[in-house]
Amino acid sequence: MSTAVLEVSELTVRFPVGAARLPVVDGVALRLERGKTLALVGESGCGKSMTALALMRLVPKPGRIEAGSIQLEGEEIRELPVAAMRKIRGGRIAMIFQEPMTSLNPVRRVGVQVVEAIRLHEKISRPDARRRAIELFERVGIADAPTRFETYPHQLSGGLRQRVMIAMAIATHPAVLLADEPTTALDVTIQAQILELLRELQRSEGTAILLITHDLGVVAESADRVAVMYAGRVVEEASCRELLRAPRHPYSRALLAAMPAAARPGARLAEIPGTVPPPAQWEQGCRFAPRCEFAVENCRQTVPPLLAFGAGRGVACPIVAAGPCP
Amino acid sequence: MSAALLSNLIVAALVALAIGLAWLVRRRPLWRASARELWRRRPIALAVLGLYACVALLDAVSWVGGQAPDTAAGTSLLAHPRSVVDRLFPADFQERSYSAPLADVEFYGGFKLLHPGAHLLGTDIIGRDVLHQTLRGARVALLIGGLTSLIAIPLALLLGVGAGWLGGRFDDLVFFLISTLASMPSLLLLVALVMVLGTGTAQVCLALGVTGWVGLCRLVRAETLKLRELDYVKAARVLGASDLAIVLRHVLPNLGHLVLISFVLMFSGLVLSEVMLSWLGLGLDGSWGRMIDQARTELSRQPLVWWNLFSASIALFGLILAANLVADALRDVLDPRTATERE
Amino acid sequence: MIAFILRRLAFGAATVGGVLTFLFMLFFLYATPEDMARRALGDKAPPQAISTWIANHGYDRPLAWNPDAPADTLLVEHFRRSLSFDFGRSDADGMPIYQRIREGVGPSLALTLPLFVLGLLFSVALGLVVATFRDSYIDRAGLVLCVLTMSLSILLYIIGGQWLLGTVLRWFPVSGFDTDPAMLLRFVALPVLVGVFVSFGEQTRFYRTLFVEETSRDYVRTARAKGCGDGRVMWRHVLPNALIPIVTHVVVAIPLLFTGSILLESFFGIPGLGSMTVEAIHGNDFATLRAMVFLGSLLFIAAQIATDVLYTLLDPRIRLG
Numbered sequence: 003m004s005t006a007v008l009e010v011s012e013l014t015v016r017f018p019v020g021a022a023r024l025p026v027v028d029g030v031a032l033r034l035e036r037g038k039t040l041a042l043v044g045e046s047g048c049g050k051s052m053t054a055l056a057l058m059r060l061v062p063k064p065g066r067i068e069a070g071s072i073q074l075e076g077e078e079i080r081e082l083p084v085a086a087m088r089k090i091r092g093g094r095i096a097m098i099f100q101e102p103m104t105s106l107n108p109v110r111r112v113g114v115q116v117v118e119a120i121r122l123h124e125k126i127s128r129p130d131a132r133r134r135a136i137e138l139f140e141r142v143g144i145a146d147a148p149t150r151f152e153t154y155p156h157q158l159s160g161g162l163r164q165r166v167m168i169a170m171a172i173a174t175h176p177a178v179l180l181a182d183e184p185t186t187a188l189d190v191t192i193q194a195q196i197l198e199l200l201r202e203l204q205r206s207e208g209t210a211i212l213l214i215t216h217d218l219g220v221v222a223e224s225a226d227r228v229a230v231m232y233a234g235r236v237v238e239e240a241s242c243r244e245l246l247r248a249p250r251h252p253y254s255r256a257l258l259a260a261m262p263a264a265a266r267p268g269a270r271l272a273e274i275p276g277t278v279p280p281p282a283q284w285e286q287g288c289r290f291a292p293r294c295e296f297a298v299e300n301c302r303q304t305v306p307p308l309l310a311f312g313a314g315r316g317v318a319c320p321i322v323a324a325g326p327c328p
Numbered sequence: 329m330s331a332a333l334l335s336n337l338i339v340a341a342l343v344a345l346a347i348g349l350a351w352l353v354r355r356r357p358l359w360r361a362s363a364r365e366l367w368r369r370r371p372i373a374l375a376v377l378g379l380y381a382c383v384a385l386l387d388a389v390s391w392v393g394g395q396a397p398d399t400a401a402g403t404s405l406l407a408h409p410r411s412v413v414d415r416l417f418p419a420d421f422q423e424r425s426y427s428a429p430l431a432d433v434e435f436y437g438g439f440k441l442l443h444p445g446a447h448l449l450g451t452d453i454i455g456r457d458v459l460h461q462t463l464r465g466a467r468v469a470l471l472i473g474g475l476t477s478l479i480a481i482p483l484a485l486l487l488g489v490g491a492g493w494l495g496g497r498f499d500d501l502v503f504f505l506i507s508t509l510a511s512m513p514s515l516l517l518l519v520a521l522v523m524v525l526g527t528g529t530a531q532v533c534l535a536l537g538v539t540g541w542v543g544l545c546r547l548v549r550a551e552t553l554k555l556r557e558l559d560y561v562k563a564a565r566v567l568g569a570s571d572l573a574i575v576l577r578h579v580l581p582n583l584g585h586l587v588l589i590s591f592v593l594m595f596s597g598l599v600l601s602e603v604m605l606s607w608l609g610l611g612l613d614g615s616w617g618r619m620i621d622q623a624r625t626e627l628s629r630q631p632l633v634w635w636n637l638f639s640a641s642i643a644l645f646g647l648i649l650a651a652n653l654v655a656d657a658l659r660d661v662l663d664p665r666t667a668t669e670r671e
Numbered sequence: 672m673i674a675f676i677l678r679r680l681a682f683g684a685a686t687v688g689g690v691l692t693f694l695f696m697l698f699f700l701y702a703t704p705e706d707m708a709r710r711a712l713g714d715k716a717p718p719q720a721i722s723t724w725i726a727n728h729g730y731d732r733p734l735a736w737n738p739d740a741p742a743d744t745l746l747v748e749h750f751r752r753s754l755s756f757d758f759g760r761s762d763a764d765g766m767p768i769y770q771r772i773r774e775g776v777g778p779s780l781a782l783t784l785p786l787f788v789l790g791l792l793f794s795v796a797l798g799l800v801v802a803t804f805r806d807s808y809i810d811r812a813g814l815v816l817c818v819l820t821m822s823l824s825i826l827l828y829i830i831g832g833q834w835l836l837g838t839v840l841r842w843f844p845v846s847g848f849d850t851d852p853a854m855l856l857r858f859v860a861l862p863v864l865v866g867v868f869v870s871f872g873e874q875t876r877f878y879r880t881l882f883v884e885e886t887s888r889d890y891v892r893t894a895r896a897k898g899c900g901d902g903r904v905m906w907r908h909v910l911p912n913a914l915i916p917i918v919t920h921v922v923v924a925i926p927l928l929f930t931g932s933i934l935l936e937s938f939f940g941i942p943g944l945g946s947m948t949v950e951a952i953h954g955n956d957f958a959t960l961r962a963m964v965f966l967g968s969l970l971f972i973a974a975q976i977a978t979d980v981l982y983t984l985l986d987p988r989i990r991l992g
Binding site: 055058060063064084085088089090091092093096097099101104105106107108109110118119122123154156167170 | 888889890896897898900911914986988
């Protein structure tokens, strides 16, 4: 087993709502390995993006990381001073976002924004940084890089903008890349190109990628391991192949069954009854219990821990873990 | 019909309206929740506003008669109707000139006062009780705010909703009207209007209304344009509801928060505008602006007379501050944009 | 782009026409020349004197309809004279208005320009600070201060400032004006100070809202994820974006610099256009007031067009289409 680049445990992010402090991310544990991709999967609002922002220590106010540890290459960064953390952001951990349109500064040229990313972390002259940035543009497959360098975000297509974001992210050879729905806002053909680009970069740089997505097709294509999140908690973690072949947690199963590729042609798609409840209505125990067909009374009372289920696999469901699966 | 009777009737109508509104708010859960939240956030400011409103309303209820004071001119003082606020003070509660708060003698000259030690905030240049004058200012302030809003809000709603909903030529016309009025410097326009129209209460309020409706109209127009494109409004159209029905049922209720917020904001702006008008000699009788304007020269007297300025300023400041705070809280509670942010 | 500017100019011209029409209705239709004469001469003036006054001021024309000479009407005359800046003579003392306006602009600008620059810098800076420390005690204290200063009448600032800093502490002269720069500075300092105080609450709140809205955008998150510090995020990323609404907000305020500050000028004895307006109000001088309103709106309309053009220049999304 290779070494962990980023190891997260018991990560908890809370937001104050009225008098209560709701755990939007609740005791999440993740492990990213060099050159590997971990996919974080779940419906919208389940805390995936918040988890990624928490790893960067960029939880928007008034939210706060209240517990847990974030170890980057063996170094604990949860309590690191702000200045040191700034060095890590965009340096050793980089992030790309879902909306390449709004995620780039609309009134500054895209090249300048990449140069800024380089110069924030390296002592390098402006012309040198510029040269590097143009190389990066070529590297991420932007044709006609010197011209594109001088354009504004609105003049580029969505795919190109995302390539700029990626160029910006890999400018400093980060050990970890957090990709928050990097392809959701793009056309299907562009999606494939961007995923391919990320895979290619990963192969040559050995970057560990945390791929946040709600698209299981993307997962099947790119991930090595998968963590399924529901309502702020990781409910199942497994290798990509195992999870896609035989999901264990009732939620993972439901999620997979709802995927069009899993259904027989002509058959009705399965659906999960109900919706993800908002944080204020979360159960004391297992948060999936209200929508789960196997739930028993105990499910609503106690929080199920992530139980080992075979090698390198964890399922947060005592019912599934205990017996032969129903 | 006498002025006093009319004024009493208006107060009765206003009280009835307030009770009706309160009843309506109680019945609608969403409104009630908003009202609760507002009260939770700004209890003091709301109470202060309520107090001002009470004083103003009580000062508008008046009748003839009462206990005559035992001075020579006593009975003649009772010939005019006196309001509830007036009746808090003796009918002949007047000195000959300035006296300091709670003084026993006149400020200049040292003549004995008729009511030694009774003038809590002193008396002004012609001996009127300053506390009494200050309390009466509340009615003038609320009259300005209320009457002007009565002119400006319906005008803004009518033209704004009309322009936004109908579009086309009518929209062009309203937009042109708004641009024209908005391009004139507001204070200059206000002054010009008051000079031409005259300086009565109705005229001043009309002038304030003409300058005040533009901003709200612009907001209402933009919001209506937005609402018109919303799915449920479109759906109502497709289902064949008449324009008037859609406007009444879907558009106007969704403008309520805008109108309410603008009203409170406008209110403090109007009262402050009146102060400026007073200083230009175009204000209303008995307003705090007048008092402040008169008190201006008093600061250069030796020794200086401060209580007039002080009382009017504090009264004005209290009202404006309370209105501003309530307006902010209202915006937080009602504006859907900030409301979603809170969740 | 050029089509846009042309369309904008056409609408501006139409608005000028609208303003002139409004003024005509207010000053000639509602308040007739006879009313003006009566106000100027008093109620007991003999009819002869009134008609002389009307003739002297050039108001002895048919209102808008003259079959014999269609151009010779008050309406046409009002448009012609206003648009050629021939404002005629004051109704009160017969002085040529245009000349007085020219004399008044200088002193007005001497007050309003420093007031504008200082007020802008002060409130933008404070807005940036409170927005950077959003939801902290600094932010809350700043906001409370803003609401408090907003709730006081400008009259109180003037009276209080004059009395405290002028009369009691004697830091500044209470009022007056001088063309000598050193003296001018002494005279202008107090009104500028008062003016900044009057406007800063509302302005700071405006800029704070603007910055806060801007900081919640996605590109700010990207900048932070790149490793930018708070200061860099604000100066390099938020400010350039916020500049667009700031410019819009600021350019529109420029006409007010020329028309001067009515209250500050007359209280502090600065012989600018504000003082002139006050004199016109006290002297029932409709002609001067009319000229001031027209000039004010003309400048405002020009500024609005300038804003729209500037807007397109500042925002690459519009500039480069």
